[in-house]
Amino acid sequence: xxxxxxxSDSLVTLKEKKPLVxxxxxxxxxxxxxxxxxxxxxxxxxADDIGEVEEMVSFASxxxxxxGTLNSRSIESMVAVGKKARxxxxxVVFDPVGVGATALRTATAKRIxxxxxxxxxxxxxxxxxxxxGLDADIKGVDSVADEADGAQVAGNLAQRVxxxxxxxxxxxxxxxxxxxCRIDNGHAIMSQVTGTGCMATSLIACYCGATDxxxxxxxxxxxxxxxAGELARQSLKPGEGIGTFRMRLFDAVWxxxxxxxxxxxRIIHE
Amino acid sequence: xxxxxxxSDSLVTLKEKKPLVxxxxxxxxxxxxxxxxxxxxxxxxxADDIGEVEEMVSFASxxxxxxGTLNSRSIESMVAVGKKARxxxxxVVFDPVGVGATALRTATAKRIxxxxxxxxxxxxxxxxxxxxGLDADIKGVDSVADEADGAQVAGNLAQRVxxxxxxxxxxxxxxxxxxxCRIDNGHAIMSQVTGTGCMATSLIACYCGATDxxxxxxxxxxxxxxxAGELARQSLKPGEGIGTFRMRLFDAVWxxxxxxxxxxxRIIHE
Amino acid sequence: xxxxxxxSDSLVTLKEKKPLVxxxxxxxxxxxxxxxxxxxxxxxxxADDIGEVEEMVSFASxxxxxxGTLNSRSIESMVAVGKKARxxxxxVVFDPVGVGATALRTATAKRIxxxxxxxxxxxxxxxxxxxxGLDADIKGVDSVADEADGAQVAGNLAQRVxxxxxxxxxxxxxxxxxxxCRIDNGHAIMSQVTGTGCMATSLIACYCGATDxxxxxxxxxxxxxxxAGELARQSLKPGEGIGTFRMRLFDAVWxxxxxxxxxxxRIIHE
Numbered sequence: 001x002x003x004x005x006x007x008s009d010s011l012v013t014l015k016e017k018k019p020l021v022x023x024x025x026x027x028x029x030x031x032x033x034x035x036x037x038x039x040x041x042x043x044x045x046x047a048d049d050i051g052e053v054e055e056m057v058s059f060a061s062x063x064x065x066x067x068g069t070l071n072s073r074s075i076e077s078m079v080a081v082g083k084k085a086r087x088x089x090x091x092v093v094f095d096p097v098g099v100g101a102t103a104l105r106t107a108t109a110k111r112i113x114x115x116x117x118x119x120x121x122x123x124x125x126x127x128x129x130x131x132x133g134l135d136a137d138i139k140g141v142d143s144v145a146d147e148a149d150g151a152q153v154a155g156n157l158a159q160r161v162x163x164x165x166x167x168x169x170x171x172x173x174x175x176x177x178x179x180x181c182r183i184d185n186g187h188a189i190m191s192q193v194t195g196t197g198c199m200a201t202s203l204i205a206c207y208c209g210a211t212d213x214x215x216x217x218x219x220x221x222x223x224x225x226x227x228a229g230e231l232a233r234q235s236l237k238p239g240e241g242i243g244t245f246r247m248r249l250f251d252a253v254w255x256x257x258x259x260x261x262x263x264x265x266r267i268i269h270e
Numbered sequence: 271x272x273x274x275x276x277x278s279d280s281l282v283t284l285k286e287k288k289p290l291v292x293x294x295x296x297x298x299x300x301x302x303x304x305x306x307x308x309x310x311x312x313x314x315x316x317a318d319d320i321g322e323v324e325e326m327v328s329f330a331s332x333x334x335x336x337x338g339t340l341n342s343r344s345i346e347s348m349v350a351v352g353k354k355a356r357x358x359x360x361x362v363v364f365d366p367v368g369v370g371a372t373a374l375r376t377a378t379a380k381r382i383x384x385x386x387x388x389x390x391x392x393x394x395x396x397x398x399x400x401x402x403g404l405d406a407d408i409k410g411v412d413s414v415a416d417e418a419d420g421a422q423v424a425g426n427l428a429q430r431v432x433x434x435x436x437x438x439x440x441x442x443x444x445x446x447x448x449x450x451c452r453i454d455n456g457h458a459i460m461s462q463v464t465g466t467g468c469m470a471t472s473l474i475a476c477y478c479g480a481t482d483x484x485x486x487x488x489x490x491x492x493x494x495x496x497x498a499g500e501l502a503r504q505s506l507k508p509g510e511g512i513g514t515f516r517m518r519l520f521d522a523v524w525x526x527x528x529x530x531x532x533x534x535x536r537i538i539h540e
Numbered sequence: 541x542x543x544x545x546x547x548s549d550s551l552v553t554l555k556e557k558k559p560l561v562x563x564x565x566x567x568x569x570x571x572x573x574x575x576x577x578x579x580x581x582x583x584x585x586x587a588d589d590i591g592e593v594e595e596m597v598s599f600a601s602x603x604x605x606x607x608g609t610l611n612s613r614s615i616e617s618m619v620a621v622g623k624k625a626r627x628x629x630x631x632v633v634f635d636p637v638g639v640g641a642t643a644l645r646t647a648t649a650k651r652i653x654x655x656x657x658x659x660x661x662x663x664x665x666x667x668x669x670x671x672x673g674l675d676a677d678i679k680g681v682d683s684v685a686d687e688a689d690g691a692q693v694a695g696n697l698a699q700r701v702x703x704x705x706x707x708x709x710x711x712x713x714x715x716x717x718x719x720x721c722r723i724d725n726g727h728a729i730m731s732q733v734t735g736t737g738c739m740a741t742s743l744i745a746c747y748c749g750a751t752d753x754x755x756x757x758x759x760x761x762x763x764x765x766x767x768a769g770e771l772a773r774q775s776l777k778p779g780e781g782i783g784t785f786r787m788r789l790f791d792a793v794w795x796x797x798x799x800x801x802x803x804x805x806r807i808i809h810e
Contacts, residue, residue, distance in 0.1 A: 020410045027297045027567045028574050028586050034298050034464035039512050044464065045368065045410030046298050049341040052372035059371070059410070071589040071613070073341070098585065101599070102592035140560045140585030140599070192794070194574035194584065235509070239775070242579050243790030250513030254462070290680045297567045304568050304734035309782050314734065315638065315680030316568050319611040322642035329641070329680070343611070505779070520783030524732070 003181065004265050007220040008258035010211045015041040019061030019209030021202065022085075024048045024078050026068025026097065029195030033064070036199040039254040040224065042206040048074050053081035061209030063090055064202055065118070067108055068097035068141065075108050082116030091208040091217075094118035095201040098141040100130035113161055120208060120218045121157075122166040122201045125150055132157045142191070143169065151270060155180055166218045168200055171268070172226065176215040182268040183219060185226030187233045193246045200225040203253070219267070227264045228252035273451065274535050277490040278528035280481045285311040289331030289479030291472065292355075294318045294348050296338025296367065299465030303334070306469040309524040310494065312476040318344050323351035331479030333360055334472055335388070337378055338367035338411065345378050352386030361478040361487070364388035365471040368411040370400035383431055390478060390488045391427075392436040392471045395420055402427045412461070413439065421540060425450055436488045438470055441538070442496065446485040452538040453489060455496025457503045463516045470495040473523070489537070497534045498522035543721065544805050547760040548798035550751045555581040559601030559749030561742065562625075564588045564618050566608025566637065569735030573604070576739040579794040580764065582746040588614050593621035601749030603630055604742055605658070607648055608637035608681065615648050622656030631748040631757070634658035635741040638681040640670035653701055660748060660758045661697075662706040662741045665690055672697045682731070683709065691810060695720055706758045708740055711808070712766065716755040722808040723759060725766030727773045733786045740765040743793070759807070767804045768792035 020043045025033055030046060037044035047056045050073070057063055063085040065078045085092050094116070096109040109131055112118065121131065124143035129136035132153050136145040147169050154175035158165040164176040172183040190196040204221030211217050232248035290313045295303055300316060307314035317326045320343070327333055333355040335348045355362050364386070366379040379401055382388065391401065394413035399406035402423050406415040417439050424445035428435040434446040442453040460466040474491030481487050502518035560583045565573055570586060577584035587596045590613070597603055603625040605618045625632050634656070636649040649671055652658065661671065664683035669676035672693050676685040687709050694715035698705040704716040712723040730736040744761030751757050772788035 022410070026586070028570050030298050031301060031464065031571060035512075035516070038462050038464055043410055043412055045371070046296070046339055047368070047372070048339065049374065051342065052340075052374040055372040055374075056410075069586055069588065070592075072591065098587070101585070102587070102595040104589065104592035104595075140562070140583055140596075142583055192578050194571065194578060239791075241791030242575075242794040243787040246575070246790070247513040247517055247787055250516070251509075251511030254512040292680070300568050301571060301734065305782075305786070308732050308734055313680055313682055315641070316566070316609055317638070317642070318609065319644065321612065322610075322644040325642040325644075326680075517783040517787055520786070521779075521781030524782040 003216060003219060003267055004262055006216045007223060007265060008261040010207050010216060010220050011256065011258050011261060014207055014210040017210045018043055019206060020045060020059060021062045021064060021205045021209055022047065022057045022060035023064040024074060024081060025064055025066035025198065028068055029198040032195040033198055033202040035250055036253055037202050037206055039250050040203055040206050042209065048077050050077045050080060053077045054084040057081050057085050057090060058088065060090060062205040063092045064205045065092060065112060066095040066097055066198055066201060067105060068198065070108055078112060079115050082112060086117055091119035091214060092116055093120045093122060093201055093205040093208060095198060096123050096127050096131055099127050100136065100138045101140060118163055119214050120164040120166060120204055122168065122204055124197060125167055125169050128157065128165060128167045129153055151180055164214045164218045166204065166222055168197060168222060172222045174215060174219045174222065179215050180270050181219060183223050183226060184266040184268055185223055185230060187229045189233050189245060190229040192242050196225065223265050224253060224256055273486060273489060273537055274532055276486045277493060277535060278531040280477055280486060280490050281526065281528050281531060284477055284480040287480045288313055289476060290315060290329060291332045291334060291475045291479055292327045292330035293334040294344060294351060295334055295336035295468065298338055299468040302465040303468055303472040305520055306523055307472050307476055309520050310473055310476050312479065318347050320347045320350060323347045324354040327351050327355050327360060328358060330360060332475040333362045334475045335362060335382060336365040336367055336468055336471060337375060338468065340378055348382060349385050352382060356387055361389040361484060362386055363390045363392065363471055363475040363478060365468060366393050366397050366401055368408065369397050370408045371410060388433055389484050390434040390436060390474055392438065392474055394467060395437055395439050398427065398435060398437045399423055421450060434484045434488045436474065436492055438467060438492060442492045444485060444489045444492065449485050450540050451489060453493050453496060454536040454538055455493055455500060457499045459503055459515060460499040462512055466495065493535050494523060494526055498526065543756060543759060543807055544802055546756045547763055547805060548801040550747050550756060550760050551796065551798050551801060554747055554750040557750045558583055559746060560585060560599060561602045561604060561745045561749055562587065562597045562600035563604040564614060564621060565604055565606035565738065568608055569738040572735040573738055573742040575790055576793055577742050577746055579790050580743055580746050582749060588617050590617045590620060593617045594624040597621050597625050597630060598628060600630060602745040603632045604745045605632060605652060606635040606637055606738055606741060607645060608738065610648055618652060619655050622652060626657055631659040631754060632656055633660045633662060633741055633745040633748060635738060636663050636667050636671055639667050640678045641680060658703055659754050660704040660706060660744055662708065662744055664737060665707055665709050668697065668705060668707045669693055691720055704754045704758045706744065706762055708737060708762060712762045714755060714759045714762065719755050720810050721759065723763050723766060724806040724808055725763055725770060727769045729773055729785060730769040732782055736765065763805050764793060764796055768796065
C-alpha cells in the first residue's frame with residue numbers, strides 16, 4: 001500500500017484505539033507533549049518514579065523516553081521502564097535531546113540504545129549524527145550539523161541498531177532496514193517554539209501505539225507535526241506572532257483528518 | 271442561604287482576600303495551576319522541598335496536594351506539609367491523580383488520607399471509586415468508570431473519611447456529611463486538554479482559602495471550571511480548535527463574575 | 541552613548557549572536573522561559589543535573605539561576621554551575637524567587653551571592669529588600685513591599701555586592717556602581733500571569749549573553765518585557781482576557797524591533 005494512504009489510515013486507527021502513551025520526558029515541554037497527545041486523539045500519562053514506572057507502562061500502548069532534562073533518578077527509571085516495555089512488546093520511542101552536548105547525555109543515550117533497544121529514535125541532525133558516532137557539533141539542544149548526508153546517516157544507523165531512525169530538519173528522513181523516505185512538510189518557524197521536536201516524538205509514539213508498522217508510525221508522527229506547522233503558519237494574520245503560532249499548532253493537530261494528510265502530505269521516496 | 275448565591279458571594283470574598291494557595295503538584299500542569307489561581311484572583315506559590323514546605327504553608331490560606339507525578343521525595347513533603355496545614359487549620363485539597371493505576375499511587379493516596387486527613391478530595395469517577403475501595407478501572411489518569419452510582423459513592427466516602435468529596439465528570443457531584451448536590455456545568459471538550467481536573471482542584475483551594483464552608487468552596491471551584499469550559503467552548507469560531515479553547519479557559523476564569531455564576535451555574539439538589 | 545540607543549543596538553547584536561542561555565530554573569515557568577528566549581532570538585538550554593551542568597554551561601553565553609522551586613539537589617547544581625560560569629567569564633543572572641518566604645530560600649540566596657557572585661540580580665521589591673537585609677514582607681513569591689525607597693535600596697545593594705541590581709515593579713529600577721535609572725514601561729496586568737518576572741530574568745540573560753555592558757543588558761531585558769506587556773495589553777479586544785494576553789506577550793517579544801524599543805522605551809535618569 002502507498003505510504004501516504006497508510007499514514008492517513010493510521011490516523012483513523014489511532015482515533016479509534018486512543019492508545020495510552022506513557023512518557024518519561026523533560027519538565028520544559030511536558031505540558032506540550034501531554035496536550036499534543038490529547039489533540040491527536042490519544043491519552044497521555046506521565047510517571048517517572050522507579051517505584052511505579054514498570055507497573056504504569058504495562059497498561060500503555062507506547063512509551064516515550066526523552067532525556068531533555070535527565071537526572072540520575074530519571075535515568076534509572078528510563079532504563080527500567082524501557083526494558084519492561086520491550087519485554088512486553090510495547091514500542092519505545094527515544095528522543096536523545098541534546099546528546100553530544102555533555103558526556104552524561106551521550107553516555108545515557110548509548111546506554112538506552114544498548115540496554116533498552118528503542119523501536120524508534122527521533123532527533124535532529126546533530127543528535128542523530130552524534131548517536132551514529134560521527135563528528136558533529138550541537139548548540140545546546142539545537143542542531144548545527146550539515147543535513148546533506150542525512151539519508152545515509154539515518155539508513156546506516158537504522159541498520160546497525162535495528163530500529164526506525166527519524167531525523168527532523170528542513171526535510172525529515174525516516175529509515176528502517178532498506179526502507180527510506182523523506183517528508184517535505186513543516187516550516188522553519190517551528191524551530192522558534194520550544195518542544196516541536198519533543199511533540200513530534202510524542203506523536204510518533206501515539207501512532208506506534210496504534211499500528212505494528214513502526215516505519216509508517218514514525219512517518220505519520222513526523223508528517224502530522226510538519227503539516228500542523230504549515231497550517232498554523234498559514235493561519236497567521238498580520239500582527240500575530242510566535243505565541244499565536246504555538247497555540248494554532250494544537251488547533252491544527254486537533255483538526256487533522258485523513259483527508260488533510262492525503263492532501264497536504266509530501267513524501268519523497270528514494 | 272441558597273447554594274448558588276453562596277457560591278457567587280464567595281467569588282467576591284475570594285477576590286477581596288486574594289488567598290495564598292500553596293501547591294505541591296505535578297510538573298505536567300503546574301503552570302496551568304499557577305495561572306488559573308492568578309486568573310480567579312488568588313495567589314499561587316509552588317514549593318516542594320522538605321526543607322521549606324512546612325514554613326511556606328504557614329503563610330498560606332489553602333494547600334493543594336496533587337500526586338500526578340509523585341516521587342519518593344515529594345511524597346514525604348506532601349505528608350509533612352499536609353499535617354502542618356491541618357494542625358494550623360488550613361484547608362487541604364487532595365487530588366489523587368491516577369490512583370489505582372499503580373500500587374505506589376494507591377498506597378500514597380491512602381497514606382495522605384490517613385495521615386493528613388484532607389479537607390476536600392477531588393477526583394474523577396475512577397479515582398474516587400478506587401479510593402472508596404470499590405472495583406474500578408482507570409486508564410492512566412483518565413476515568414473509565416461508570417458514573418451512575420456516583421452520588422452514593424461520594425456520599426459514603428465523604429461520611430467515612432469525614433471530608434468533602436468532589437467527583438468531576440459529565441455531571442459533577444459534591445458530598446459532605448448529609449449534603450449532596452450535582453453541578454451540571456462543563457463541556458466534554460474539557461477532557462481533551464490536560465490539566466482541567468488539576469485546575470478544578472486549584473480553584474477549589476482558592477475558594478476554600480476564602481471561606482469556611484468547604485462544601486460550598488468545592489462546589490464553587492468545580493462550577494467555576496465548568497462554566498469557564500462552557501464559555502470557552504461557546505467562544506470558538508470556525509477554524510479554532512483545542513489550543514484556542516485552552517487559552518480561552520483562562521480568559522473565562524479571569525472574567526468570571528458573581529452575575530455570570532448566578533446566571534450560568536446549574537445546581538441539582540438531591 | 542544614550543542608553544535607549546544602546547538598548548536598541550543590543551537587540552540587533554542579540555539577534556545576530558543568538559546566544560545560548562543555560563537555565564537552572566523552576567518547573568512552574570520553565571516552558572515560558574524557554575519560549576521567551578527563543579522569541580527574542582536567543583537559544584535556551586535547560587540542564588540541572590550535577591553530572592552535566594558544568595560541562596553544559598561551558599558552551600553557553602549566559603547562565604540563569606532561578607530558585608522558584610529549589611530543592612536540595614538543584615541548589616548544589618546551581619552553586620557548582622554558577623562558579624564555573626564566573627570562572628569562565630560567563631554572566632550569571634540570579635532570580636531569588638520567594639527569598640524571605642522561607643529560611644531555605646534566604647540561606648540559598650545568600651549562598652549563591654556569596655559563593656557565585658552573580659553578574660545581575662533581578663527580583664521584585666520584597667525580594668531585593670530581603671536580600672539587602674532590610675525588613676520586608678513577602679506573600680509567597682509576590683511583593684508586598686513599599687517601592688518608595690527602591691532606588692536607594694538597589695544602589696546600595698549593587699555597590700555592596702558589586703553587581704547589577706534590577707528591581708521590577710510599577711517602575712523598574714536598574715543600578716550598578718554609580719549608575720542608576722528607572723524604566724517606566726510595563727502594565728499592571730502582567731502580575732496576573734505567572735512567570736513575567738522569570739521571563740524578564742531570562743531576557744536579561746539573553747541580552748547579557750550578547751553584550752559586555754551588564755547594566756545596559758539588564759535594562760534591555762526589563763524594558764523588552766515591559767514593552768511587550770504594554771503592547772500585548774493594547775492588543776486586547778473586548779472579550780479577550782488573561783489567556784489571550786499571555787499568548788500575545790510572546791507575539792510582542794518575537795516582533796520587537798530596535799525601532800519599537802526607541803519609540804516605546806521610557807527611561808528616567810536620576
